[in-house]
Amino acid sequence: MSLILDVKKLSMRFGGIHALTDVDLQISSGEIVALIGPNGAGKTTFFNCVTGIYKPTSGDVLLNTPKTKNIRLNGLKPNQVTIKGMARTFQNIRLFQSMSVLENVMIGRHCRTKSFIFGAAFRTKFTREEEQQTIEKSYAILQKIGLEVSANELASNLSYGEQRRLEIARALATEPALLLLDEPAAGMNPQETQDLEALILRLQQEGQAILLIEHDMKLVMNLSHRIYVLDYGTLIATGTPQEIRNNPTVIKAYLGEGADA
Amino acid sequence: MLKLQDVHSFYGNIEALKGINLEINEGEIISLIGANGAGKSTTLMSISNIVSPRQGSVIYQGEIINTKPPEDIVKMGLCQVPEGRHIFPHLTVRENLDMGAFLRDDKDGIRKDLDYVYSLFPILKERSGQSGGTLSGGEQQMLAISRALMSRPKLLLLDEPSMGLAPIIIAQIFDIIKQINEEQNTTIFLVEQNANQALQIADRAYVIENGKITMSDNADALMSNPDVQKAYLGI
Ligand SMILES: Nc1ncnc2c1ncn2[C@@H]1O[C@H](COP(=O)(O)OP(=O)(O)OP(=O)(O)O)[C@@H](O)[C@H]1O
Ligand SMILES: [Mg+2]
Secondary structure (H helix, E strand, O other), rough: OOOOEEEEEEEEEOOOOEEEEEEEEEEEEEOOEEOOOOOOOOOOHHHHHOOOOOOEEEEEEEOOOOOOOOOOOOOOOHHHHHHOOOEOOOOOOOOOOOEHHHHHHHHHHHHHHHHHHHOOOOOOEEEHHHHHHHHHHHHHHHHOOOHHHHOOOOOHHHOOHHHHHHOOOOOOOOOOOEEEEEOOOOOOOOOHHHHHHHHHHHHHHHOOEEEOEEEHHHHHHHHHHHEEEEOOOOEEEEEHHOOOOOOHHHHHHOOOOOOOO | OOEEHHHHHHOEEEEEEEEEEEEOOOOOOOEEEEEOOOHHHHHHHHOOOOOOOEEEEEEEEEOOOOOHHHHHEEEEEEEEEOOOOOOOOOHHHHHHHHHHHHOOOOOOHHHHHHHHHHHHHHHHOOOOOEEEEEEEEEHHHHHHHOOOHHHOEEEEEEEEOOOOOOOHHHHHHHHHHHHHHHOOOOOEEEEOHHHHHHHHHHEEEEEOOOEEEEEEEEEEHOOOOOOHHHOOOOO
């Protein structure tokens, strides 16, 4: 197993708020790693810092993929980070609501097509063929996550749970080496959450490395190889699900006594 | 206090509610449980007339309200916290809360309710000057609930209040809902995926399937019903 993501001493401040302080986190290929912690602990801020939405106050973010070795992502724009091989979903769903489900996935694919780079100015046979391929690949992704029957629906017509899956499809379309999921199960019922669990497991078995933020502890404990716990921007524990579940500090700060985990 | 009679609602040609009948008495906590897409959120939106029922009536305190604009319904003390935290992202936390009290003019009462929501969620007091859109997901959820409370609703419609909250807070949020019901004398209509917790604080509940109410009973009875356990409680 090789290291995909290596985050060193990452810190982020907003005025007087220390949202992240010296956070170290590593992910190896093929792993599912979870980042958990109380509301406001800094989990989404961590995603925002490593994907270029925020510029961290200090620290390093290094990405290793089959194509790129140890590149520093600090200072790169979100779309550049995506091209380097990291994609994410958003806690507050960000889809193009008035576009079709298929189109939402196709937009994700565009960063991997040549016509995207050279522009659509030259509508050659090549761009047409590539467009056709984009449609086929996007449809295949929809099949993988089980949304193909809704391919031509408007995104806004999907249920909340389905929109969350579409977010995953859009991220997958960029062919990420590392997939970041911010609360993918929020708003899902127990059945949908089970389906999501199966989906994430299937992705992992196909070799996808995943970093997961989630408050559904059943999902986290079932899926994760390792877990990092943040509280007030600082790591308070790391370990296997078994270790985290029984860690008194984590129970006190986050899980609570009667936790269903 | 609230009565839905044969309510049918549509999205385009799709009939999302196929004749809903239900009743909520003053002081009760009523829960509506069902799968995603069964019509839970549509039921709430039909009550606040964000989605206008095409047939049937919504009667609130003896008055038909499904012909009134949503603002007038809020004025009558019926307030909805929609699914997915619709706060004003560019206003500060404090301004969001003030917006909740927009239709009130009892300064003292507003002041008191502000203290009350700050006591429920101290982080909101700490962050009163932060813009809503930069709050964490869970903090936004707390703000959405608090803003609704600032309107001093008589009937509060809650759509998935536990969404995005940490496990340790989820237990608290249901306690808080119960507390609002008892201390503020607010009637509550609660939609939740987290059916287990919802049924624990509810007096009665309705089960919705495919746009129709298929069961209604005391919450205890539903919790021990094997069909409900299997379909909604993950037992
Ligand atoms: N742009 C910003 N300006 C000021 N404060 C911010 C900003 N972004 C985030 N914060 C604050 O930083 C803290 C961490 O927020 P973050 O969104 O990372 O939390 P989280 O761990 O994802 O929580 P949740 O589980 O509720 O989603 C919060 O208290 C939040 O209010
Ligand atoms: Mg978050």
